[in-house]
Amino acid sequence: MPRNKAAVSIRDVAAAAGVSVATVSRVLSPASADIVVREETRDRVVRAINELGYRPNDLARALLQQRTSTIGLVLPDISNPYYPPLVRGVEDAASQLGYRVVLCNTDRDPAKTAAYLDTLVKARVDGVIVAGGNLSELPGHPRVFETYRTKLVMVGRHGLAHPSVRVDNTAATEDATAHLIGLGHRGIAFLGGPEGSSTAQDRLLGHRRAMAAAALPTAERVAGFDEHGGYDAARSLLTGTPPTALLCANDRMAFGAYAALADAGLAVPADVSVVGFDDVPMASYVRPTLTTVAVPTYELGRAAMRLLQDALDGSAATEPVLLPTRLVHRASCARLA
Amino acid sequence: MPRNKAAVSIRDVAAAAGVSVATVSRVLSPASADIVVREETRDRVVRAINELGYRPNDLARALLQQRTSTIGLVLPDISNPYYPPLVRGVEDAASQLGYRVVLCNTDRDPAKTAAYLDTLVKARVDGVIVAGGNLSELPGHPRVFETYRTKLVMVGRHGLAHPSVRVDNTAATEDATAHLIGLGHRGIAFLGGPEGSSTAQDRLLGHRRAMAAAALPTAERVAGFDEHGGYDAARSLLTGTPPTALLCANDRMAFGAYAALADAGLAVPADVSVVGFDDVPMASYVRPTLTTVAVPTYELGRAAMRLLQDALDGSAATEPVLLPTRLVHRASCARLA
Numbered sequence: 143m144p145r146n147k148a149a150v151s152i153r154d155v156a157a158a159a160g161v162s163v164a165t166v167s168r169v170l171s172p173a174s175a176d177i178v179v180r181e182e183t184r185d186r187v188v189r190a191i192n193e194l195g196y197r198p199n200d201l202a203r204a205l206l207q208q209r210t211s212t213i214g215l216v217l218p219d220i221s222n223p224y225y226p227p228l229v230r231g232v233e234d235a236a237s238q239l240g241y242r243v244v245l246c247n248t249d250r251d252p253a254k255t256a257a258y259l260d261t262l263v264k265a266r267v268d269g270v271i272v273a274g275g276n277l278s279e280l281p282g283h284p285r286v287f288e289t290y291r292t293k294l295v296m297v298g299r300h301g302l303a304h305p306s307v308r309v310d311n312t313a314a315t316e317d318a319t320a321h322l323i324g325l326g327h328r329g330i331a332f333l334g335g336p337e338g339s340s341t342a343q344d345r346l347l348g349h350r351r352a353m354a355a356a357a358l359p360t361a362e363r364v365a366g367f368d369e370h371g372g373y374d375a376a377r378s379l380l381t382g383t384p385p386t387a388l389l390c391a392n393d394r395m396a397f398g399a400y401a402a403l404a405d406a407g408l409a410v411p412a413d414v415s416v417v418g419f420d421d422v423p424m425a426s427y428v429r430p431t432l433t434t435v436a437v438p439t440y441e442l443g444r445a446a447m448r449l450l451q452d453a454l455d456g457s458a459a460t461e462p463v464l465l466p467t468r469l470v471h472r473a474s475c476a477r478l479a
Numbered sequence: 480m481p482r483n484k485a486a487v488s489i490r491d492v493a494a495a496a497g498v499s500v501a502t503v504s505r506v507l508s509p510a511s512a513d514i515v516v517r518e519e520t521r522d523r524v525v526r527a528i529n530e531l532g533y534r535p536n537d538l539a540r541a542l543l544q545q546r547t548s549t550i551g552l553v554l555p556d557i558s559n560p561y562y563p564p565l566v567r568g569v570e571d572a573a574s575q576l577g578y579r580v581v582l583c584n585t586d587r588d589p590a591k592t593a594a595y596l597d598t599l600v601k602a603r604v605d606g607v608i609v610a611g612g613n614l615s616e617l618p619g620h621p622r623v624f625e626t627y628r629t630k631l632v633m634v635g636r637h638g639l640a641h642p643s644v645r646v647d648n649t650a651a652t653e654d655a656t657a658h659l660i661g662l663g664h665r666g667i668a669f670l671g672g673p674e675g676s677s678t679a680q681d682r683l684l685g686h687r688r689a690m691a692a693a694a695l696p697t698a699e700r701v702a703g704f705d706e707h708g709g710y711d712a713a714r715s716l717l718t719g720t721p722p723t724a725l726l727c728a729n730d731r732m733a734f735g736a737y738a739a740l741a742d743a744g745l746a747v748p749a750d751v752s753v754v755g756f757d758d759v760p761m762a763s764y765v766r767p768t769l770t771t772v773a774v775p776t777y778e779l780g781r782a783a784m785r786l787l788q789d790a791l792d793g794s795a796a797t798e799p800v801l802l803p804t805r806l807v808h809r810a811s812c813a814r815l816a
Contacts, residue, residue: 164500221563242598242602261579401765
């Protein structure tokens, strides 16, 4: 028996057994059970496999079975602490189900997104999970997926004819703003994520609804979904009569707002109350601790992978799956005197 | 021409051209240029390919060429904000070089690491980049890699016979501690990462060297590499005579230490100076801003991918590649009165 088993190819097995490579494939592949291989031939192949110590590789098996046991996970920005738990959720479920995860980071760039989707479908991944990002990032994607029949699951998006899982961002910010109004706040500004982000739009909508219901005017700022964006947006609100509360479209923006308030000599929550969104780990470690909307990010990832498995099994839900959010009350909000 | 090109298989082409599948493969694969296909046969195959609109898929090509254009990236914890820029660096370089990246998150679990490496080599990835984590996580890995001839590059480890890229963690903490000593601090505690992490060990070693050079005793705490670990470790140091400075093995631990100090009514840097390690984005947004060792994480990722490409080209460096760190002076350190 040769020592380096990896060096033994299917061709070696075919030669040793005196059959064609196709015959060895037929013996190996459960998918070709309907193709008859004579018992005597089969025995010869199995004997050659054992004698040579041949291990069929996953790639060859994938080609024969037309599946790769690999899925793609496309997301806008792995640097955002919102995404790691989602990646972990997808990865843990995928691992249990026997899939590998190819991670693709689009940087919210439509060209990069399109290139990744093209690469993924050409690599014949079994499915793709697209998380977050802008709707405009996926120009003509349905055609790509129709052509290749690759299964697609969306996380955090809606309005597309694919299985999806998300939270109700609008209801969550409506609740958060209502909470601030309940504490007596009237000047509540919304620090929103980038335009074109459906998540940011949904969160803005909820804020507007709660403000409209209370007949209050709303101040809004559009900025990047990170500390830098939150810092600049908060600073631009601190001229004239500053708001008494800030609702931030995510926690990173809230951390930036904390810094801007500190630099302006304003105390949280004595001068300004702050609410975040996502409940990333750091939300418990800033001082004061951040009141924020907890998103079950890890569960979103797991649910997406399970939806993808359902789709691959031909039994995908058509209704979007909604997971609950929860306003976590910490120390960054105070009742207005 | 059929509308669904993906449905056309190499078998269809072979049938249309009246040749074997192997012959179509030979025409398609540049690797088999030494195998003669008669010109007339070749023309017939090319005609069939064009008429049917056949697109050879990457998987089939990979099998023929024995390469997958995929690499594995194995890391301990994607939730640590240290890693996203590294992932981005690997991914950007990989994308330029025509590789896809399969991300694997080991959670510092030896069994999980072994399973991922096994999966990756069986999937015939062209190479694997292993970043961070514990040395003990890779039991017997050299044998696996020898057997499968998959190329391996290490990030942030040393002492193994593979191409590697890292920073000099020991020199960096030696400098950082010397800086604190220069500011007049004598009671400088080290908040270290988990035992078994070679990075944590190297950082501890540098701290010890600087303290020994100044003939100062050192207080040390071992804890998780995150806010929670930093919080608990800092709190345990605040009984009796607290240190006047904390050197933290990473920024997340420093953020936890900030919280513990705030909760104990101690001010940074008036009461306690704090130094972090990594320079994650949040280090600029905590107040006071965090003095920390900047690690060129993105560049580490890019360099690792380039080393892997060199290894695949058969021209890998044997000497470890060292990238420079830099102590970034911010507001969390004060001269001791």
